Amino acid sequence: MILSCLLKSNFKRGIMDTTLFFIFLYGLISGSFFNVVGLRIPKKESIIHPPSHCPNCNNRLRVRDLVPVLSYIINRRKCRFCKQPISSIYPIMELITGALFASAYHFFGFTWETLMTILFISLLVIITVSDLAYRIIPDRIVFLFLGLFLVLRFFIHPNETYASHLIGMVLGFGIFLLIAIVSRGGMGGGDIKLMAVVGLFLGYPLLFVTILLSTFFGAFYGILLIVFKGAGRKAEIPFGPFIALASVVSVFYGYAMINWYWQTFYY
Numbered sequence: 001m002i003l004s005c006l007l008k009s010n011f012k013r014g015i016m017d018t019t020l021f022f023i024f025l026y027g028l029i030s031g032s033f034f035n036v037v038g039l040r041i042p043k044k045e046s047i048i049h050p051p052s053h054c055p056n057c058n059n060r061l062r063v064r065d066l067v068p069v070l071s072y073i074i075n076r077r078k079c080r081f082c083k084q085p086i087s088s089i090y091p092i093m094e095l096i097t098g099a100l101f102a103s104a105y106h107f108f109g110f111t112w113e114t115l116m117t118i119l120f121i122s123l124l125v126i127i128t129v130s131d132l133a134y135r136i137i138p139d140r141i142v143f144l145f146l147g148l149f150l151v152l153r154f155f156i157h158p159n160e161t162y163a164s165h166l167i168g169m170v171l172g173f174g175i176f177l178l179i180a181i182v183s184r185g186g187m188g189g190g191d192i193k194l195m196a197v198v199g200l201f202l203g204y205p206l207l208f209v210t211i212l213l214s215t216f217f218g219a220f221y222g223i224l225l226i227v228f229k230g231a232g233r234k235a236e237i238p239f240g241p242f243i244a245l246a247s248v249v250s251v252f253y254g255y256a257m258i259n260w261y262w263q264t265f266y267y
């Protein structure tokens, strides 16, 4: 009896682990695609044509050059043809995407919310790549996901009402617009539109967590820059990656943080 229970639970966990592993692999491959999307969309290039090529020597990359992370290691971080070093941002974004997709499954299990979270992470990875490379958060990507979440959130909203998600969208847009006006352009138009999508996806309680965290991360990084690199106070840093990081933390730990806050300060 006990043995069969043990066997069953092990069997179940075995399925969980294999699924987790395949979702991680799927994330690696998706991450490699998001690199392409994030680098090409702001340049108004097609994401399919031309096929992947080395930006330095233009040699077309073969399948063996395009295996996420592995190609980067096997080719010793260089282009196989011209030996130009390849930026480590590619494998890093692939690994991050893999880890985050797997986390979504780990946290939310076999649910629609996992699928939603994977879509949300996709948006965040793409805009992080674009913002790091060009300081642009592409409108086309932001509006695509805005439309997608407006429809999908109507059907799938396990923790909040649909109204809470709509309020999050309006507040996200409004608060960042206000910050942009007060700081006289310290916040870009791309950040404001991105916050509308973030607020829509998360709903307004988690939106506030995200705003707090992103300003905290941004300020912390700014201080590090000033201290270690002697950057001026006005040094421009892209804010999109901080919004992305804060959003990810909110997705997984936002409600835990809100609960902790209430229990610590109000009981």
Ligand SMILES: [Zn+2]
Residues within 6 Å of the ligand: 054, 055, 056, 057, 058, 059, 079, 080, 081, 082, 083, 084
């Ligand atoms: Zn090359």
